[in-house]
Amino acid sequence: MPSSATPVPALALEARDIRKSYGKHAVLRGADLSVAAGQLVAVVGENGAGKSTLLKILAGTLPADRGEITLPGTRGYCPQDPILNSALTVEQHLRYFAAAYRLPDLERGRELVRLLGYEGYSESPAGDLSGGTRQKLNLTLALLHDPDVLLLDEPYQGFDWDTYLRFWDLVEDLRARGKAIVVITHLVFEQERFDLLADLTDGRLTPRTTSKEGHHVGA
Incomplete structure (x- = not known):
């Protein structure tokens, strides 16, 4: 059996x-x-x-x-203190990290931005984001390649x-x-x-x- x-x-x-x-x-x-x-x-x-x-x-x-x-x-790491470039926008961060991971598009990144509820900040520089929104971007980048x-x-x-x-x-x-x-x-x-x-x-x-x-x- x-x-x-x-x-x-x-x-x-x-x-x-x-x-x-x-x-x-x-x-x-x-x-x-x-x-x-x-x-x-x-x-x-x-x-x-x-x-x-x-x-x-x-x-x-x-x-x-x-x-x-x-x-x-594969692994994704989200440190306590976000490691972001203050001059780059949210969208630019997604593009650079997607290129680093050799992803074909930004579909997953944009889905995560939507799921975490900060679509309105796509063109905002990271340096202008609140601490909570910076953490959302930090988490998005850790998840971008679906580890x-x-x-x-x-x-x-x-x-x-x-x-x-x-x-x-x-x-x-x-x-x-x-x-x-x-x-x-x-x-x-x-x-x-x-x-x-x-x-x-x-x-x-x-x-x-x-x-x-x-x-x-x-x-």
């Missing part, structure tokens, strides 16, 4: 024994993280706990002192309530399409949205809550 067991989603991201020190200060002391396709994970910790350091290492923008990362697909793994550092910082809800609608669509998402935050207001929460304390990740069997942090 065929098995009725639910298939286990493939791992989209696995990090083992990640360590990072700044001088004599050890920030990460052997952090482990496994994220399955379609899974939404929150990494929670106080300011200075090393959350952004961990995400930069996962994104490949900061080398670890030790450890191993397996990420077979398999999305790494988000305090992604809804500066969002108004409408944009906050739009963000979660977008996240649910990404999960339904099998995208893995890691959110770095110091506060979680709606824990039920996440498959797993993990606390980053003393440089290590510890599971706090799981809502689905088989999803885990570490081993």
Whole structure:
């Protein structure tokens, strides 16, 4: 008889024994993280706990002192502080990043702009945007190439309530399409949205809550 067991989603991201020190200060002391396709994970910790350091290492923008990362697909990284050119408009950012990713058109970028509700700023220079709108553009650029793994550092910082809800609608669509998402935050207001929460304390990740069997942090 065929098995009725639910298939286990493939791992989209696995990090083992990640360590990072700044001088004599050890920030990460052997952090482990496994994220399955379609899974939404929150990494929670106080300011200075090393959350952004961990995400930069996962994104490949900061080398670890030790450890191993397996990420077979593509990744998108949305840093806490938007890295934008103040002189370029929203539309120009989309064009430059689409060219960098060798995308055939701007269809996905314009769809994201619409979904996040800032169509009226297409011709506005990034330097003239509010903090919340800059963050929308930051998120759009991270998602432009439809990555398999999305790494988000305090992604809804500066969002108004409408944009906050739009963000979660977008996240649910990404999960339904099998995208893995890691959110770095110091506060979680709606824990039920996440498959797993993990606390980053003393440089290590510890599971706090799981809502689905088989999803885990570490081993």
